Amino acid sequence: MENKVLVETSARHVHLTEEAIAILFGEGAKLTPKKPLSQPGQFACEERVNVIGPKKAINNVIILGPARPECQIEVSLTDARVLGVPGMIRESGDVAGTPGCKLVGPAGEIELTEGVLVAKRHIHMTPEDAAAFNVVDKEVVKVRIESERSADLDDVIVRVSPKYGLAMHIDTDEANATCAFGTIYGTVIKK
Numbered sequence: 001m002e003n004k005v006l007v008e009t010s011a012r013h014v015h016l017t018e019e020a021i022a023i024l025f026g027e028g029a030k031l032t033p034k035k036p037l038s039q040p041g042q043f044a045c046e047e048r049v050n051v052i053g054p055k056k057a058i059n060n061v062i063i064l065g066p067a068r069p070e071c072q073i074e075v076s077l078t079d080a081r082v083l084g085v086p087g088m089i090r091e092s093g094d095v096a097g098t099p100g101c102k103l104v105g106p107a108g109e110i111e112l113t114e115g116v117l118v119a120k121r122h123i124h125m126t127p128e129d130a131a132a133f134n135v136v137d138k139e140v141v142k143v144r145i146e147s148e149r150s151a152d153l154d155d156v157i158v159r160v161s162p163k164y165g166l167a168m169h170i171d172t173d174e175a176n177a178t179c180a181f182g183t184i185y186g187t188v189i190k191k
Contacts, residue, residue, distance in 0.1 A: 003133060004185040005123055007145060007168045008038060009175040012079050013064045014049055014103065015072040024049060024105025031065040038167045039124060041066065051075075052102035053116075055084025070095055071103070073116045076173040080118060090117040091157060119171060122157045123188070124164035133188055136160065143168060143186035147179040153186070 021029055025047060032046040045063040051073055058079060072095055080087035085099035100112040123141070130136060137160035143153045153174065168186055175181065 003188045005143070005166060005168045005188055006038075007143070007170060007175075007180050007184050007186045009172055009180065010074065010119060010169040011062070011172050012051075012058065012073075012075045013044075013062050014051065015064055015068040015070075015074075016103075017069065017071055018067045020071050020103070020110055021067060023108045023110055024103060026107040029107070031063060031067065033065060037064065038165050040163060040165055047105070050104040051083065051116075052104060053083025053085050056082050058082060071110070071112055071115045073101060073103075073112075074119045074171075075116060076171040077118055078173050080116070083116070085116050087118045088116075089120050091120050091122070091159075092117075119169065120157055121153055121155070121168070121170050121174060122159050123166075123168045125158060125160050125166055126162055126164055127160055129164075129166045130158065130160045133158075135188070135190065140191060142189040142191060144189060145178045145180055145184065145186045147181075147184060149177065149179040151178045152189075153178070156188075 033043040034046045035044050047063050048060040050059045077087040088098050095115045098114045099116045103110045135158045139158045143156050
């Protein structure tokens with residue numbers, strides 16, 4: 001499929017450090033893989049946490065593994081409003097200056113001073129994929145989603161690494177707005 005990329009919905013989730021896993025689930029606890037994700041080596045976990053904001057809580061939020069260097073809570077703009085935090089749109093991993101929250105697990109809780117973000121829409125590509133699409137790492141493209149509510153999604157960042165699998169990630173608000181349900185592809189348009 002020329003210039004086509006699988007569009008996946010990235011629902012709210014949490015990334016944890018090894019230290020946070022020990023606090024939330026007990027010393028020596030390890031994340032239990034439930035199912036693999038499209039990105040090689042990443043997986044959805046059996047473990048869940050409650051995310052507590054200044055306004056409300058969102059309970060039973062899935063954790064994605066493996067452990068990361070920083071805790072990060074990825075939510076939609078709607079989720080941010082529910083929690084009562086500013087919806088800061090950032091690239092995954094760019095947590096500096098983002099709002100914090102409390103995470104509560106079965107063995108303990110953590111008060112984070114930052115880490116809650118709305119992930120910027122993006123496409124994961126290998127270097128070979130990037131060459132085929134004629135794009136480079138950090139390039140910004142547009143993606144046309146053909147559905148019952150077709151739409152062009154602008155400001156999509158291309159992320160290139162040999163560790164990635166080809167897929168575009170949008171949040172639940174974007175998926176609902178474009179009817180991007182089931183197996184759906186988007187057309188990458190260079191700007």
